Amino acid sequence: MTRAIRQATARVPGSKSVTARALLIAALADGTTRLREPLVAADTVAFAEGVASLGLPVTRDAGVWTVTGDPGGPSAAAATVWCHDSGTAARFLPALAALGRGEYVVDASAQMRARPMGPLLDALRQLGVGVQAQEGDRLPLVVRGGRVSGGTVRLDAGVSSQYLTALCLAAPAMEKGLRIEIEDIVSVPYVELTLAMMRDFGVDATWEGSTIVVPPGTYQAREYRIEADASTASYFFAAAAVTGNTVVVPGLGRHCVQGDLRFATEVLASMGCRVEVGADEVAVTGPERLRSPGEVVMRDISDTMMTLAAIAPYADAPVRITDVANCRVKESDRIDAITTALGVCGITTRTGPDWLEIEPGQPHGGVVETRADHRIAMSMSVTGLRAAGIELDDPSCVAKTFPGFHEEFAALRTAWARS
Ligand SMILES: O=C(O)C1=C[C@@H](OP(=O)(O)O)[C@@H](O)[C@H](O)C1
Numbered sequence: 215m216t217r218a219i220r221q222a223t224a225r226v227p228g229s230k231s232v233t234a235r236a237l238l239i240a241a242l243a244d245g246t247t248r249l250r251e252p253l254v255a256a257d258t259v260a261f262a263e264g265v266a267s268l269g270l271p272v273t274r275d276a277g278v279w280t281v282t283g284d285p286g287g288p289s290a291a292a293a294t295v296w297c298h299d300s301g302t303a304a305r306f307l308p309a310l311a312a313l314g315r316g317e318y319v320v321d322a323s324a325q326m327r328a329r330p331m332g333p334l335l336d337a338l339r340q341l342g343v344g345v346q347a348q349e350g351d352r353l354p355l356v357v358r359g360g361r362v363s364g365g366t367v368r369l370d371a372g373v374s375s376q377y378l379t380a381l382c383l384a385a386p387a388m389e390k391g392l393r394i395e396i397e398d399i400v401s402v403p404y405v406e407l408t409l410a411m412m413r414d415f416g417v418d419a420t421w422e423g424s425t426i427v428v429p430p431g432t433y434q435a436r437e438y439r440i441e442a443d444a445s446t447a448s449y450f451f452a453a454a455a456v457t458g459n460t461v462v463v464p465g466l467g468r469h470c471v472q473g474d475l476r477f478a479t480e481v482l483a484s485m486g487c488r489v490e491v492g493a494d495e496v497a498v499t500g501p502e503r504l505r506s507p508g509e510v511v512m513r514d515i516s517d518t519m520m521t522l523a524a525i526a527p528y529a530d531a532p533v534r535i536t537d538v539a540n541c542r543v544k545e546s547d548r549i550d551a552i553t554t555a556l557g558v559c560g561i562t563t564r565t566g567p568d569w570l571e572i573e574p575g576q577p578h579g580g581v582v583e584t585r586a587d588h589r590i591a592m593s594m595s596v597t598g599l600r601a602a603g604i605e606l607d608d609p610s611c612v613a614k615t616f617p618g619f620h621e622e623f624a625a626l627r628t629a630w631a632r633s
């Protein structure tokens with residue numbers, strides 16, 4: 215007997231990572247850039263307000279953000295840049311501030327103040343930028359803007375690729391450009407995304423072995439469409455995986471530049487899902503019984519680690535996720551947060567410094583401690599599709615990247631039920 219598969223569409227907002235990069239590039243571009251379909255969420259609003267506070271105007275209309283760039287860098291004489299909980303803002307904006315003509319304070323929430331900044335600050339200091347930080351190179355910072363001539367820096371991006379992206383994005387505005395010699399690196403697809411977007415705005419940076427070479431140059435202002443967020447889409451793809459239904463997500467497709475789409479095309483596909491990548495949409499259909507992918511190395515796509523952990527109980531054998539040490543220094547200690555959440559629901563897990571393992575089982579209800587981490591909230595919502603009584607202590611923390619998440623998730627369930 216063939217089973218009835220229910221199909222529905224889920225609308226996922228614009229990519230956080232693409233929106234943040236586009237804002238910074240546009241701020242340094244020659245002219246006015248119009249960003250279509252940007253992500254409107256706490257992280258990107260903080261980013262846009264940070265750019266504006268540095269003296270580079272950003273107008274936010276529905277569906278279009280307009281940025282008036284200045285290849286000479288920020289013009290404000292003084293500013294306080296408030297990054298809220300956003301790693302992209304807290305790591306990218308100090309590099310933009312370094313190019314300015316004033317003295318800037320960069321600060322953020324307690325959650326972000328606890329996250330590491332050291333390698334970025336070390337690289338900025340190698341370039342002669344005046345940076346003062348709190349003990350342990352944490353936020354808040356004072357950055358003294360000035361002419362940055364560039365040259366060569368060494369960088370350890372083994373805890374976060376965001377330090378490397380920050381330097382790459384700012385480098386064309388440096389007199390000699392920049393050679394960045396990379397010691398270690400995580401989240402490589404995010405760096406590829408950075409270089410691809412720089413190319414879209416007219417600057418061609420290249421890899422030479424483990425060095426990135428960015429020539430001096432000027433970004434060209436343009437009209438730019440922000441694609442949907444592949445990390446956010448992972449929750450909707452995972453929902454199809456555990457229910458055996460089909461979800462179609464528009465705004466992602468063959469030309470997608472985000473590494474996290476690999477969660478669908480590689481991880482879910484290896485678990486028995488059918489994954490169809492079209493020109494401007496991706497469809498995922500769950501199997502009758504979810505297969506364990508065995509061990510999954512997630513160093514490149516660690517934002518989707520919790521999505522996989524959240525569906526792992528429904529697989530037919532244990533799931534082991536490895537090489538995700540830097541998940542311990544994100545919005546929460548994510549290895550601890552997701553295994554604690556699953557534990558509250560009766561699922562057995564094991565962890566190590568950079569890995570976790572999840573046993574198959576039927577979760578029961580419980581109150582999940584989200585630890586103000588949007589991805590714990592969204593991931594455990596997926597677990598809740600096949601387990602009654604899973605509640606989040608703070609559902610509103612999804613506002614970091616998708617304020618409308620719960621409404622869209624509920625709409626998908628309703629659409630499946632009606633189809
Ligand atoms: O550059 C970016 O836009 C991002 C890089 C990744 O961080 P790490 O490089 O710290 O892993 C990712 O987790 C984050 O959500 C967004």
Ligand SMILES: C=C(OP(=O)(O)O)C(=O)O
Nearest residue numbers: 299300301302517544545
């Ligand atoms: C790690 C994340 O964000 P950021 O580092 O940009 O705060 C995330 O969105 O999962």
